[in-house]
Each structure stands twice: as structure tokens, then as C-alpha cells.
Amino acid sequence: DAGVIQSPRHEVTEMGQEVTLRCKPISGHDYLFWYRQTMMRGLELLIYFNNNVPIDDSGMPEDRFSAKMPNASFSTLKIQPSEPRDSAVYFCASSPFLGRNTEAFFGQGTRLTVV
Amino acid sequence: KQEVTQIPAALSVPEGENLVLNCSFTDSAIYNLQWFRQDPGKGLTSLLLIQSSQREQTSGRLNASLDKSSGRSTLYIAASQPGDSATYLCAVMDNNDMRFGAGTRLTVKP
Numbered sequence: 001d002a003g004v005i006q007s008p009r010h011e012v013t014e015m016g017q018e019v020t021l022r023c024k025p026i027s028g029h030d031y032l033f034w035y036r037q038t039m040m041r042g043l044e045l046l047i048y049f050n051n052n053v054p055i056d057d058s059g060m061p062e063d064r065f066s067a068k069m070p071n072a073s074f075s076t077l078k079i080q081p082s083e084p085r086d087s088a089v090y091f092c093a094s095s096p097f098l099g100r101n102t103e104a105f106f107g108q109g110t111r112l113t114v115v
Numbered sequence: 116k117q118e119v120t121q122i123p124a125a126l127s128v129p130e131g132e133n134l135v136l137n138c139s140f141t142d143s144a145i146y147n148l149q150w151f152r153q154d155p156g157k158g159l160t161s162l163l164l165i166q167s168s169q170r171e172q173t174s175g176r177l178n179a180s181l182d183k184s185s186g187r188s189t190l191y192i193a194a195s196q197p198g199d200s201a202t203y204l205c206a207v208m209d210n211n212d213m214r215f216g217a218g219t220r221l222t223v224k225p
Binding site for chain 1: 146147149151156157158159161164166167168204206208209210211212213214215216217218
């Protein structure tokens with residue numbers, strides 16, 4: 001397996017535009033996590049899915065953020081409209097399950113810059 | 116919700132020194148704790164995973180310990196090298212989700 005794949009790697013957009021980040025988890029992993037990393041706040045959990053169902057979205061900062069997982073191999077994180085303070089690195093991670101003998105695997109991240 | 120804290124926030128040591136990074140968490144009902152390394156502008160690389168039933172894990176010059184009852188983990192790096200310079204993050208997985216500390220930025224000076 002190629003690991004967790006995120007696209008695009010870099011995104012520069014103008015304030016007010018819609019941004020869609022994509023993630024392909026490792027095949028067979030039931031859990032998918034979206035994180036945002038900034039210098040000020042570190043890695044924050046935004047939302048996670050179990051078997052394509054959103055379980056906890058309490059970390060999503062505002063209604064401008066939404067995430068979907070239409071099937072087991074694809075998830076999107078959408079920001080509409082985008083604002084400069086959304087600039088950050090967004091990571092996607094997947095794990096087989098939540099348990100003692102499982103580890104999470106991370107994608108390379110998407111660096112978002114909103115100007 | 117689980118809160119994860121890492122101390123110190125930054126650490127600078129001369130090459131060859133042994134060092135310890137600290138991670139603490141507020142809820143001891145965890146599944147596991149994972150240590151990651153992150154190089155500037157890069158993604159996260161998993162270093163060690165300690166299950167809740169384990170006390171420590173070793174990989175090369177790295178040794179991670181876990182004291183679940185006190186909510187603490189340490190990452191010990193022996194004979195540090197300039198190539199160890201990076202940010203080290205700990206993450207705690209429980210039956211809710213996986214939460215990260217803010218990381219310790221390590222600089223090993225030649």
C-alpha cells in the first residue's frame with residue numbers, strides 16, 4: 001500500500017474561495033482523522049470518521065469547514081469561504097481501529113495558504 | 116477530553132549527549148501512546164508505539180517509556196546526533212480519538 005495519500009500538497013487560494021482537500025486512507029483502515037497544524041496551536045483534531053461515518057466533529061472550527069467520507073477510500077475537507085486564518089498544514093491520518101495494538105499513519109499533509 | 120502536554124517546548128544540546136523528552140496526559144484510560152518525528156515542512160514519521168499494557172519500547176538509540184497510572188511518557192535519545200534535530204510529538208489514542216501534544220523542538224549542535 002502506498003500509505004495515506006493527500007492532495008494537493010500545496011494550495012494557494014484567495015480569500016473567499018472554496019478549498020477542497022482530499023485524502024485517500026490506507027486500504028482496510030476503518031478510522032480516518034483530519035488534523036490541522038499551526039505554529040500557534042500545534043496539531044488539532046478537526047474530525048474523525050469510523051467506517052465512513054463522522055464520529056466527532058467538535059474540533060471543526062466553524063461552519064465554513066465541512067468534511068465528508070463518501071466511501072472507504074476517499075475523504076474531503078472543504079472550507080467555504082476560505083479566510084487567511086485558515087492557512088495551515090492539514091494532515092489526514094488513518095488507522096485500522098482504535099485499540100492498543102494499532103498505530104496511526106499520516107499523509108504528507110496539504111499546506112494551505114489563503115491570501 | 117484528553118489533554119496532552121509536552122515539556123520542554125524546545126531543547127538544544129551538543130552532539131553526543133543523552134536526552135529525555137517528556138509527555139504527559141490527563142486521562143490514563145488510553146489504548147496506546149505513539150511518538151512521532153516531524154522535520155521542518157514535512158509530515159509525521161512514527162518512531163515508537165507503546166501499548167497501554169507495556170512499560171517501554173526500544174528502537175535503536177530511542178527508548179520510550181510509559182507510566183499509564185501517572186499519565187506520563189518519556190522518549191530517551193541516546194548519543195544524540197545532528198540528524199536527530201526535528202520536532203518530536205507524542206500522541207495518545209483512547210476510545211474517543213487520538214490527541215497530540217504541542218511537540219518538543221530538538222536541536223542537536225555539532
